[in-house]
Amino acid sequence: MDDSLRIGSYAFHSRLMVGTGKYENFNVMKDAIAASGAQVVTVAVRRVNLDNPDEESLLDHLDGDKVTILPNTAGCASVDEAVRVAHVAKAAGLSDLVKLEVINDSETLLPDVVATIEATKILVNDGFTVMPYTSGDPVIAGKLIDAGAASVMPFASPIGSGQGFIDFSFIRLMVKRFGGVVPIVVDAGLGVPSDAAQAMELGADAVLVNTAIARAKDPVAMARGFKLGVEAGRLGFLAGRIPRVDYARPSSPGEGVIK
Amino acid sequence: MEITILVNGAERRTEDGITVGRFLERLGVRRQTAVVEHNRRILKKDDYDSVTLKERDELELVRFVGGG
Numbered sequence: 001m002d003d004s005l006r007i008g009s010y011a012f013h014s015r016l017m018v019g020t021g022k023y024e025n026f027n028v029m030k031d032a033i034a035a036s037g038a039q040v041v042t043v044a045v046r047r048v049n050l051d052n053p054d055e056e057s058l059l060d061h062l063d064g065d066k067v068t069i070l071p072n073t074a075g076c077a078s079v080d081e082a083v084r085v086a087h088v089a090k091a092a093g094l095s096d097l098v099k100l101e102v103i104n105d106s107e108t109l110l111p112d113v114v115a116t117i118e119a120t121k122i123l124v125n126d127g128f129t130v131m132p133y134t135s136g137d138p139v140i141a142g143k144l145i146d147a148g149a150a151s152v153m154p155f156a157s158p159i160g161s162g163q164g165f166i167d168f169s170f171i172r173l174m175v176k177r178f179g180g181v182v183p184i185v186v187d188a189g190l191g192v193p194s195d196a197a198q199a200m201e202l203g204a205d206a207v208l209v210n211t212a213i214a215r216a217k218d219p220v221a222m223a224r225g226f227k228l229g230v231e232a233g234r235l236g237f238l239a240g241r242i243p244r245v246d247y248a249r250p251s252s253p254g255e256g257v258i259k
Numbered sequence: 260m261e262i263t264i265l266v267n268g269a270e271r272r273t274e275d276g277i278t279v280g281r282f283l284e285r286l287g288v289r290r291q292t293a294v295v296e297h298n299r300r301i302l303k304k305d306d307y308d309s310v311t312l313k314e315r316d317e318l319e320l321v322r323f324v325g326g327g
Contacts, residue, residue, distance in 0.1 A: 019327030029325070044326025047267040047319065053287040058323050074326050084299075088321055091294045091301045159327070188327075210327030 008129035008150040012039040016230040019210025026061040036223035041067045044074050069094040077104035079119045100132040109159040113140045124148030136170030157189030160211040164195035175203035193229025200233025262314040280307035293320045
């Protein structure tokens, strides 16, 4: 059965996306990406360090044949900034994908959803495949989809917090309303593979993980853990779970017991 | 004649009429890995050797770094 993940005109067999931030060095990052099996890898856009213009390039350590680069607009606090950074990223000629982040609250790093909707409209119009980082609010997700978003990326908990799901009821709502319309990619806050499995069991189409892998004691092992978590959760979702009931139901026959 | 331009938000002195390509070489920036914005317009790599810099021009030189 073809169970590929489709985002705009892109298709992937892996449902785990990974970030490239916070790694101790490029070698660990490379090994972790390989162990994760991820085909979508996020990167950030920053000024060249003119005091060290010759520093190693991140792109030299990413295999463009194996992974698709997903530039983000992290650090952008307004519509204008995010649109500008997205265009700069696209000019690098790697893809028209953008993980759209508009954040202006440094303490919570919660998305400015109003600005995100506005920026989505502009970037879709400019020919981007837009993947906006958003809250768990299904109403906002609906507006992003109306604006032309190719996926929605709700957080599980604040970026980098490793709390897993604070409340997964919203993901259920989102899946119910938009499952099959655009991919729902749970991004941010996942801490351990079971968080990823839970997201996938709930019907998320993919997850994106950075800090939980990059800052684990053993990032490569954690990357593999997340890969398995995502696969386990996806199978659990596709297989169809049993209904939850309030009382016990015996697994063994009630008749024929020796008395 | 020297001019003052703004590169990644900081003032730099260089000669009037220098091409973007030559200026990048001076800075030691590899043109393959950097994207260049000139006065808020993204420059195609093919244009680096024809576009010249003048007083108060603004350049942004950016590249990809690790991020989530």
